[in-house]
Amino acid sequence: MADLSINLAGIKSPNPFWVASAPPANTAYQCHRAFEAGWGGVVWKTIGEPIVNVSSRYSSIDINGTRMVGLNNIELITDRSPETNFREIKECKERWPDHAVIASLMTDTRENWHDYMKRSADCGADGVELNFGCPHGMCERGMGSAVGQNPDVIETIVGWVMEVAEIPVIVKLTPNITSINHSARAASRAGANAISLINTINSITQVDLDRMCPEPYVAGQSTHGGYCGPAVKPIALNMVQECAADPDVNIPISGIGGISNWKDAAEFIALGSTSVQVCTAIMHYGFRIVEDMTEGLNDYLDSAGMASVNDLVGRAVQSVQRWENLDLSYKRIAAIDYDKCIGCNLCYIACEDGAHQAIALVDPDEKGVDLGPGRLPGKPVPEIKEKECVGCNLCALVCPVDQCITMVDVETGKERMSWSDYQDKLASGEMDPIPAHP
Amino acid sequence: MPIRPILDAETAARNMAEIEPKYSPQEAVVEANRCLFCFDAPCIKACPTGIDIPAFIKKITTNNLTGSARTILESNILGGSCARVCPTSVLCEGACVMLDRDQQPIKIGRLQRYATDHVFENDLQVLHAPEQKSGKRVALIGGGPASMGCAAELAQLGHEAVIFEKKPQAGGLNTYGIAYYKLTPEMSLDEVELIKQLGVEFRTGVEVGKDISVSELEKEFDAVFVGVGLGHTYRLGIPGEDLPEVQEALAFIEEFHINPLHEVAVGKRVAVIGCGNTAIDAVTQAKRLGAEQAVIIYRRGPTDMPAYVYEYDLAKRDGAEFIFHAVPVEVLEEDGHVSGLKLARSSVGADGKLTVDESDTFEMPFDMVIKALGQEKMTDMLNQLMPDLELNKNGTVKTDTNGQTNIPHVFAGGDGANGGAEVVNAVGEGKKAARGIHRLFTQEDVEGPIQWTRMGVVGDKPLGSGLNNPVRVAEDAKAFV
Numbered sequence: 001m002a003d004l005s006i007n008l009a010g011i012k013s014p015n016p017f018w019v020a021s022a023p024p025a026n027t028a029y030q031c032h033r034a035f036e037a038g039w040g041g042v043v044w045k046t047i048g049e050p051i052v053n054v055s056s057r058y059s060s061i062d063i064n065g066t067r068m069v070g071l072n073n074i075e076l077i078t079d080r081s082p083e084t085n086f087r088e089i090k091e092c093k094e095r096w097p098d099h100a101v102i103a104s105l106m107t108d109t110r111e112n113w114h115d116y117m118k119r120s121a122d123c124g125a126d127g128v129e130l131n132f133g134c135p136h137g138m139c140e141r142g143m144g145s146a147v148g149q150n151p152d153v154i155e156t157i158v159g160w161v162m163e164v165a166e167i168p169v170i171v172k173l174t175p176n177i178t179s180i181n182h183s184a185r186a187a188s189r190a191g192a193n194a195i196s197l198i199n200t201i202n203s204i205t206q207v208d209l210d211r212m213c214p215e216p217y218v219a220g221q222s223t224h225g226g227y228c229g230p231a232v233k234p235i236a237l238n239m240v241q242e243c244a245a246d247p248d249v250n251i252p253i254s255g256i257g258g259i260s261n262w263k264d265a266a267e268f269i270a271l272g273s274t275s276v277q278v279c280t281a282i283m284h285y286g287f288r289i290v291e292d293m294t295e296g297l298n299d300y301l302d303s304a305g306m307a308s309v310n311d312l313v314g315r316a317v318q319s320v321q322r323w324e325n326l327d328l329s330y331k332r333i334a335a336i337d338y339d340k341c342i343g344c345n346l347c348y349i350a351c352e353d354g355a356h357q358a359i360a361l362v363d364p365d366e367k368g369v370d371l372g373p374g375r376l377p378g379k380p381v382p383e384i385k386e387k388e389c390v391g392c393n394l395c396a397l398v399c400p401v402d403q404c405i406t407m408v409d410v411e412t413g414k415e416r417m418s419w420s421d422y423q424d425k426l427a428s429g430e431m432d433p434i435p436a437h438p
Numbered sequence: 439m440p441i442r443p444i445l446d447a448e449t450a451a452r453n454m455a456e457i458e459p460k461y462s463p464q465e466a467v468v469e470a471n472r473c474l475f476c477f478d479a480p481c482i483k484a485c486p487t488g489i490d491i492p493a494f495i496k497k498i499t500t501n502n503l504t505g506s507a508r509t510i511l512e513s514n515i516l517g518g519s520c521a522r523v524c525p526t527s528v529l530c531e532g533a534c535v536m537l538d539r540d541q542q543p544i545k546i547g548r549l550q551r552y553a554t555d556h557v558f559e560n561d562l563q564v565l566h567a568p569e570q571k572s573g574k575r576v577a578l579i580g581g582g583p584a585s586m587g588c589a590a591e592l593a594q595l596g597h598e599a600v601i602f603e604k605k606p607q608a609g610g611l612n613t614y615g616i617a618y619y620k621l622t623p624e625m626s627l628d629e630v631e632l633i634k635q636l637g638v639e640f641r642t643g644v645e646v647g648k649d650i651s652v653s654e655l656e657k658e659f660d661a662v663f664v665g666v667g668l669g670h671t672y673r674l675g676i677p678g679e680d681l682p683e684v685q686e687a688l689a690f691i692e693e694f695h696i697n698p699l700h701e702v703a704v705g706k707r708v709a710v711i712g713c714g715n716t717a718i719d720a721v722t723q724a725k726r727l728g729a730e731q732a733v734i735i736y737r738r739g740p741t742d743m744p745a746y747v748y749e750y751d752l753a754k755r756d757g758a759e760f761i762f763h764a765v766p767v768e769v770l771e772e773d774g775h776v777s778g779l780k781l782a783r784s785s786v787g788a789d790g791k792l793t794v795d796e797s798d799t800f801e802m803p804f805d806m807v808i809k810a811l812g813q814e815k816m817t818d819m820l821n822q823l824m825p826d827l828e829l830n831k832n833g834t835v836k837t838d839t840n841g842q843t844n845i846p847h848v849f850a851g852g853d854g855a856n857g858g859a860e861v862v863n864a865v866g867e868g869k870k871a872a873r874g875i876h877r878l879f880t881q882e883d884v885e886g887p888i889q890w891t892r893m894g895v896v897g898d899k900p901l902g903s904g905l906n907n908p909v910r911v912a913e914d915a916k917a918f919v
């Protein structure tokens with residue numbers, strides 16, 4: 001049994017799984033249910049001056065019949081009063097002293113930030129999260145992503161907050177920027193104890209072509225919504241790693257974005273997150289999904305010989321390098337397992353039309369390949385032209401059969417040489433330019 | 439003519455191999471992803487052991503196979519064999535919401551097998567008995583699924599469980615009686631090992647009532663569980679019944695569970711009397727072991743037969759024949775061996791009453807006759823073991839919903855109490871009895887693995903009450919199926 005407990009900048013939690021600031025974290029009732037189901041922490045739905053929401057609010061994309069691969073929303077922060085929210089946080093903390101309850105805050109003036117910070121500490125919250133990320137509505141009023149998109153403003157506001165902070169402060173960043181490093185560094189410079197990312201991404205999911213208006217539909221109009229769910233995971237992972245690798249950031253990270261199961265969570269942790277937050281997957285299936293998360297992470301840590309989550313934090317960060325440092329001498333090529341191949345020839349057409357023309361179609365008799373479903377007498381079978389294959393992975397990605405096309409390392413006999421090394425060698429005259437591909 | 443083995447070892451093994459092969463990882467993930475992960479899922483309610491089906495399926499999609507198997511085995515210690523032998527189409531899969539969309543139900547049984555195989559193949563220990571023992575000891579009479587379900591649960595609740603089984607191996611019908619192409623004796627014995635790992639003791643080759651008396655058990659143990667199953671096949675009561683080639687279905691099936699498949703004698707022309715699931719198993723396996731002709735003889739019509747439709751289909755696919763509306767009146771003999779059957783025509787009236795026309799008879803040649811008329815209750819044995827134990831009119835042990843009998847420290851479950859159902863019912867009843875025994879010892883209710891809020895709430899009343907007692911979920915399921 002691995003130790004799942006974590007300590008993120010002083011915020012302790014029995015496991016790294018937190019409910020993200022969003023509808024699942026709206027009320028004490030939901031908070032109790034979340035903890036009963038096994039969540040380690042809850043980041044409360046962002047508290048501020050109560051807003052008024054529109055109807056309708058969410059839209060999503062389905063891919064090949066799978067629902068809600070990506071979700072977008074035009075909901076604002078909490079529509080409940082700060083009094084109600086702080087009172088309920090207090091109730092939750094009293095009932096769940098060992099779990100993390102974090103107040104998410106969004107306001108405007110220095111006085112208001114000070115007031116909210118004090119009330120958060122008074123109600124017993126374990127920490128606060130500053131919402132600098134909401135990309136719709138609130139930003140039009142100078143809050144949310146309007147703050148998060150301007151490093152100077154981040155620095156100023158975090159500075160105000162830190163003047164009075166008695167409990168750890170997490171800054172939640174928006175992905176709607178060119179480089180996440182600038183906002184993360186600003187938060188760190190101003191003294192924030194941790195960052196969390198990502199908030200939602202600006203998006204329009206679909207247009208209703210009869211009404212000539214996107215969803216979510218509000219009386220003939222719509223607006224730019226925040227995008228989240230499984231589809232955003234790669235973007236979130238990328239930004240988490242960028243922050244984790246940046247020596248000028250150097251504060252703990254709470255990873256968010258598209259996490260649906262233990263494996264997603266483990267990937268975020270390996271790329272530098274100490275805790276992970278989940279919204280869409282809960283909105284889809286409820287709090288019960290955490291069972292698979294804790295159990296799966298536990299079993300994974302056990303099988304990998306790691307005694308605690310902390311052993312996993314950041315393990316894969318250094319493997320992500322600048323392109324110029326990658327080894328140009330390394331080579332892999334595709335290999336087809338003809339016992340598994342079902343003869344769809346998707347690999348062929350993908351490589352022929354979409355990549356590098358490195359798969360041939362050959363006679364099955366010549367190739368000595370048995371017939372089978374999809375493989376008829378005279379119907380050609382794919383063959384990798386090993387010399388031509390550049391090792392792009394496309395055919396292996398396309399092949400519908402697990403482990404049918406695998407990518408195998410080829411011994412090139414060449415020494416490791418990165419693009420930077422290559423430039424140096426060219427400059428010193430040590431080698432001639434590599435000839436261009438014909 | 440005496441009968442003898444027909445097939446060589448290789449052919450016999452091929453014919454009797456498991457019908458439904460194991461899923462590949464990709465097949466399993468694709469199928470698991472079809473599951474909607476329903477909230478108060480009907481499939482859970484339809485499972486007599488209340489397995490959290492959506493949870494274990496979800497874990498397959500994330501390749502958390504150990505966790506998946508744990509979810510299954512936590513609720514049903516024989517989850518591995520149930521995955522192979524359960525009539526899923528009338529249980530979990532029959533309740534799957536997919537059917538309402540005119541789609542194939544999720545293949546819960548095969549996914550369950552995929553997850554549990556992972557545990558057996560990799561020798562993982564996913565369940566644990568608490569270190570702290572209660573000091574209470576329970577004797578279980580019979581070593582079949584009911585007692586195993588009860589003992590495993592008792593062990594996990596911290597009580598000591600000792601199983602007494604008269605046969606040389608434990609497992610009951612799982613080891614000796616289930617169709618070979620569904621479940622091999624080896625798989626059943628793997629499950630016995632799993633239960634031993636929890637600290638349960640098996641005393642095999644010990645017949646209660648002969649080698650040890652109930653009063654001796656009562657001195658040594660704090661409670662007793664009766665999981666004795668059922669007895670012999672009913673007799674035909676016709677001339678020729680005692681010829682050597684007239685066998686009970688269970689005896690025939692047991693033969694190739696304890697001997698190599700190719701050493702078991704089988705007729706070339708086999709008649710099987712009866713048309714329940716046991717008859718189907720007998721006729722199918724006779725055919726697979728090389729019988730040229732295997733015929734079911736049933737006194738009623740096709741729509742009356744008690745066998746499941748999918749079992750009937752399997753027998754037909756295996757080339758078994760069916761003769762309906764016929765009753766055997768004599769086993770014909772030649773030189774002391776079976777030579778055929780004399781059959782009388784029967785008919786079923788509009789009121790369902792059966793009439794046999796003894797004047798309208800015909801003969802068919804057979805060299806083996808298998809009786810599958812249903813199993814007798816253990817009435818005599820039970821009366822002799824525990825004269826005070828109250829029985830139902832049909833001879834089964836009378837219990838309340840917690841498996842408790844009229845003798846407070848005696849509990850019962852499985853075929854011997856329900857009159858003959860499925861493996862999963864036996865496990866569920868055993869588990870329920872274990873919880874009853876726990877309550878007897880500690881006055882405490884057992885919390886099951888499923889949050890009660892998971893089972894849907896109407897008003898203030900939880901529908902399934904999974905938190906307190908997942909087994910009760912199964913009772914709601916009865917109204918459901």
Ligand SMILES: Cc1cc2nc3c(=O)[nH]c(=O)nc-3n(C[C@H](O)[C@H](O)[C@H](O)COP(=O)(O)OP(=O)(O)OC[C@H]3O[C@@H](n4cnc5c(N)ncnc54)[C@H](O)[C@@H]3O)c2cc1C
Nearest residue numbers: 523580582583584604610611646667852853859860861864
């Ligand atoms: C031919 C056949 C095929 C079946 N196929 C299926 C199937 O495909 N799927 C399915 O779900 N169910 C099937 N069943 C039903 C299933 O096998 C039973 O419901 C289940 O085994 C009942 O479990 P049990 O523990 O109550 O009884 P059993 O499995 O009968 O176990 C009772 C045990 O008690 C022992 N015993 C009895 N008296 C004593 C004593 N005095 N001392 C010590 N030990 C004693 C017996 O030797 C036996 O091992 C089948 C049944 C038969 C007969």
Ligand SMILES: Cc1cc2nc3c(=O)[nH]c(=O)nc-3n(C[C@H](O)[C@H](O)[C@H](O)COP(=O)(O)O)c2cc1C
Nearest residue numbers: 020021022046073131199228229257258278279280
């Ligand atoms: C309906 C909805 C409302 C949200 N409201 C908030 C909010 O009030 N404050 C906040 O910081 N993030 C809010 N978020 C963003 C989430 O906390 C989270 O950062 C984002 O959804 C990405 O995670 P996911 O892919 O697990 O959903 C909201 C998201 C959704 C879908």
Ligand code: SF4
Nearest residue numbers: 023055056057058283
């Ligand atoms: S989920 Fe459906 S029922 Fe619930 S608030 Fe939204 S639209 Fe209404």
Ligand code: SF4
Nearest residue numbers: 341342344345347399
């Ligand atoms: S894509 Fe895969 S299965 Fe299809 S032809 Fe290529 S190797 Fe065979």
Ligand code: SF4
Nearest residue numbers: 473474476481534535
């Ligand atoms: S009813 Fe069917 S779809 Fe729903 S959880 Fe059960 S198996 Fe999955």
